[in-house]
């Protein structure tokens with residue numbers, strides 16, 4: 001089999017994001033959590049996630065949101081983030097290899113750890129995040 005290419009442009013980001021969320025939606029643990037919140041707004045969510053990863057990986061600043069707040073109250077734990085990361089790494093490895101592919105995995109790891117830390121902190125302290 002030929003060597004895979006790195007993530008290079010918006011089309012690559014779209015392929016990655018579409019494939020990842022298709023897997024997420026059919027995952028027994030994560031699917032229901034996403035589907036319940038996103039409902040019929042999947043097209044909008046995917047567009048937002050293209051912009052998020054485009055901003056991080058291609059340095060094309062199209063995402064202006066705050067990533068954490070929608071996660072603050074989710075019923076999730078270590079096992080959910082482990083599963084999220086397993087699917088994220090798996091999808092990246094399926095299509096790409098290279099510096100950007102490695103960075104996508106690294107960023108995912110860091111964001112997942114940060115989200116889990118904040119979610120657990122707010123839950124344990126019975127507090128609500130301000131931002």
Ligand code: HEM
Nearest residue numbers: 033034037038052065066067070076080081084108111112
């Ligand atoms: C257990 C893991 C995760 C779950 C269940 C989860 C779930 C969700 C849900 C339900 C939304 C809100 C969609 C909406 O109502 O519009 C969302 C948004 C988002 N998620 Fe996650 N997520 C997870 C992990 C992550 C990770 C690790 C990242 C970053 C690498 C991430 C990045 C984002 C971003 C950027 C948004 C859009 C925020 C905005 O509205 O601007 N998520 N996620």
